[in-house]
Every structure is written in C-alpha cells, then in structure tokens.
Amino acid sequence: MxxxxxxxxxxxxxxxxxxxxxxxxxxxxxxxxxxxxxxxxxxxxxxxxxxxxxxxxxxxxxxxxxxxxxxxxxxxxxxxxxxxxxxxxxxxxxxxxxxxxxxxxxxxxxxxxxxxxxxxxxxxxxxxxxxxxxxxxxxxxxxxxxxxxxxxxxxxTRTDQVERLQAAVGVSRVVVSVEGTASDGNTIEAAAAELQEEVGYPLRIDIVMSMGNAKDANAFGRLLDLASGFVNGRTKAKAEATLLEMDDDGEITRDVVNFFSDKVxxxxxxxxxxxxxxxxxxxxxxxxxxxxxxx
Known part of the structure; x- marks a missing residue:
C-alpha cells in the first residue's frame, strides 16, 4: 500500500x-x-x-x-x-x-x-x-x-537532530544540495562556477551518498561535518539524512531529517x-x- x-x-x-x-x-x-x-x-x-x-x-x-x-x-x-x-x-x-x-x-x-x-x-x-x-x-x-x-x-521544525543522529541505529542515505557557487578552492565548485559563467544562470549542486543499512552513525557525523563545511554561508542549502531508528515495538523505521530546517x-x-x-x-x-x- x-x-x-x-x-x-x-x-x-x-x-x-x-x-x-x-x-x-x-x-x-x-x-x-x-x-x-x-x-x-x-x-x-x-x-x-x-x-x-x-x-x-x-x-x-x-x-x-x-x-x-x-x-x-x-x-x-x-x-x-x-x-x-x-x-x-x-x-x-x-x-x-x-x-x-x-x-x-x-x-x-x-x-x-x-x-x-x-x-x-x-x-x-x-x-x-x-x-x-x-x-x-x-x-x-x-x-x-x-x-x-x-x-x-x-x-x-525539529530541534533535536543531533540527539536523533546519536541515537540512530544507522544512516542509509545523505543528500547535500547547494545553489550558487563560492570561491573556496573546492574543485566541484570551481567547475560549477565555470559552467555557471558560461550558461549565465545559477546552478544547483547535489551530492548523494547512499550507505545501504550502515550502522555507524559516528561515521555519518563526520560526513555531516564535511557537508556543513560545503554549505556554510549559503542561503539556499540543505543537508538531509535518512536515519534508521527503532520504534517502541522494536521495528526499524526510516525518517528523513533535514539538519538545517527539518519540518516535522x-x-x-x-x-x-x-x-x-x-x-x-x-x-x-x-x-x-x-x-x-x-x-
């Protein structure tokens, strides 16, 4: 269904x-x-x-x-x-x-x-x-x-994203998106900036990391730190993760969390x-x- x-x-x-x-x-x-x-x-x-x-x-x-x-x-x-x-x-x-x-x-x-x-x-x-x-x-x-x-x-909006990350059974997917480019030496952004100048309008960069049923939430924490650095200072950015959480019945559920503006x-x-x-x-x-x- x-x-x-x-x-x-x-x-x-x-x-x-x-x-x-x-x-x-x-x-x-x-x-x-x-x-x-x-x-x-x-x-x-x-x-x-x-x-x-x-x-x-x-x-x-x-x-x-x-x-x-x-x-x-x-x-x-x-x-x-x-x-x-x-x-x-x-x-x-x-x-x-x-x-x-x-x-x-x-x-x-x-x-x-x-x-x-x-x-x-x-x-x-x-x-x-x-x-x-x-x-x-x-x-x-x-x-x-x-x-x-x-x-x-x-x-x-949720305010307990960090706590939920620490308590999660695991993380299955991470999506990082930004609009516009910056000049911080990032290779991906440099290429996007060059293409943006050629086409004449802002571009959006999406990075998707799929980790199956990974159980290492700490590893995701490090990925989130990298994502935070990538989106730092952007007005239009998101970093989402699909958390694997255990409900009251002991069943594993999936929930998508936006670590910048997570609407419930x-x-x-x-x-x-x-x-x-x-x-x-x-x-x-x-x-x-x-x-x-x-x-």
Whole structure:
C-alpha cells in the first residue's frame, strides 16, 4: 500500500497591533460551534473563494466522537480540468465530467487539531490545498467568530537532530544540495562556477551518498561535518539524512531529517483503498501518536 505524508503546524494568532498571541483554548471550539450545521447534520460548511478565483469548500466534520472532529478543505477543480475515469468492469476510459451525477470535484485536505496543544496535523492529496490557502480559509472562517485576528500556520521544525543522529541505529542515505557557487578552492565548485559563467544562470549542486543499512552513525557525523563545511554561508542549502531508528515495538523505521530546517512530517501507510474519513482519521491519529511520543 502507499503512504500519506502528515505535516505538523503550530497555530499562531496575530492581533490588530501586529502582536503575536497564542490561540485561546477555545479557538477550535469557537470555529466548530459557529459554523456547525443547524439541521443536525454531521457537516458544517464554510465556502471561501481566494483572489485567484479558486473555490475552497471547507466542511467542519463533526462525528459522534468529539475527538474525531476535523476540518475538510476541498480545493475545487474547474470542470475542464476534471480527470478521466474507468468504471468498474469495463476497459473504456471516459471523462468524469460526462457523469451527470457528479456536480463538483475537489482535491482534499484534512486537518485535525492536536488536543491540549497549539498544533494541528494536516494531510492532503497531491493537488490539495496548500498551507497558504488553508490559512486564508481559517482566517475567513475565524473572522466570523472574532474579527481583526489573523491566523498563521507555522511548520513545526525539529530541534533535536543531533540527539536523533546519536541515537540512530544507522544512516542509509545523505543528500547535500547547494545553489550558487563560492570561491573556496573546492574543485566541484570551481567547475560549477565555470559552467555557471558560461550558461549565465545559477546552478544547483547535489551530492548523494547512499550507505545501504550502515550502522555507524559516528561515521555519518563526520560526513555531516564535511557537508556543513560545503554549505556554510549559503542561503539556499540543505543537508538531509535518512536515519534508521527503532520504534517502541522494536521495528526499524526510516525518517528523513533535514539538519538545517527539518519540518516535522510523518509518513503513514494507507491500509485500504477506501480512503474516506475513517482511513484518513486513522492516518492522522497515527501521526499524532508519533508526534506526542517524540515531544
């Protein structure tokens, strides 16, 4: 089965004077209560159209269990951009737009608040709403509750990379990337600088070191020192490593760590082709469990 990437964001509010304030404990309660349906349905809908004319239909989904309430944000697709489909039991491929029963098509994003914290877990489809659109939708929704307050979603980044490296079972891959060149005598950079001058635009240098299931994290530490020297002073640089870590069940897991700006994300396996609310909630809950365990 495939996996979905769940990203963690911290909710921050900005008041009318530009002062950053934490969200009140009732932030999500207010949104869910204000936009809750009045007819007893499980969905409360709030529609927002951005400056580019894209429609985002947000549904505040309210299952029987309060712990499962979440936000669904659908990014509307223009009818001309609808995909094709194949119906069960046929080989014919036909436009989805030909289906008279389909009124609209949305790329999904789901957000679940992490109770007791200022954080949220977010999972989306490949073409689902980006965080900026989610921010805009939340601002439009929350403005109906408390005008003048701006909601900001900040990616949660790890600060324990060195500790995780030292505790890792091993390292399987290292990727170092830089944009632009420098004049520190490095042979690779000298060649890139010469080519950059010839083509007339900046180049990016990628170095990939694959080490299989290497168990020597100390050796990687030395490689990281070299990588740090290579990217030193660059504004656009990254040094990533795939760490081999042992989870609570004694299983070896792989996690990609960016040692310069590591945004917290969890890859969670999808266990069924029926990717409705129940499966997405399971994926979000697993990511939240792992987030809490690492906090």
């Amino acid at each position: 495939a996996s979905k990437t769940v990203r963690i964001y911290r909710v921050v509010l900005i008041d009318q004077h530009g002062i950053e304030i934490p969200p009140p404990k009732t932030y999500w309660d207010r949104i869910f209560k204000h936009h809750a349906p009045s007819d007893g349905l499980a969905y409360g809908t709030h529609i927002f159209v951005d400056a580019a004319g894209i429609t985002y239909e947000g549904q505040l989904r309210l299952p029987a269990s309060v712990s499962d309430r979440h936000v669904y944000l659908g990014r509307g697709r223009d009818r001309l951009d609808w995909p094709d489909r194949r119906t069960r039991g046929t080989v014919e491929i036909s436009p989805l737009a030909d289906d008279a029963e389909t009124q609209a098509v949305f790329e999904p994003l789901r957000l679940k608040p992490i109770s007791g914290t200022d954080f949220v877990a977010v999972v989306r489809s490949y073409a689902g709403a980006h965080p900026t659109a989610l921010e805009a939708w939340l601002n439009d929704a929350y403005s109906k509750v408390k005008p003048g307050i701006t909601t900001v979603l900040r990616p949660h 994300a969890y890859a969670v396996e999808v266990k069924t082709d029926d990717v409705g609310d129940a499966e997405y909630l399971r994926v979000l809950d697993e990511a939240i469990r792992r987030f809490r365990a690492s906090s």
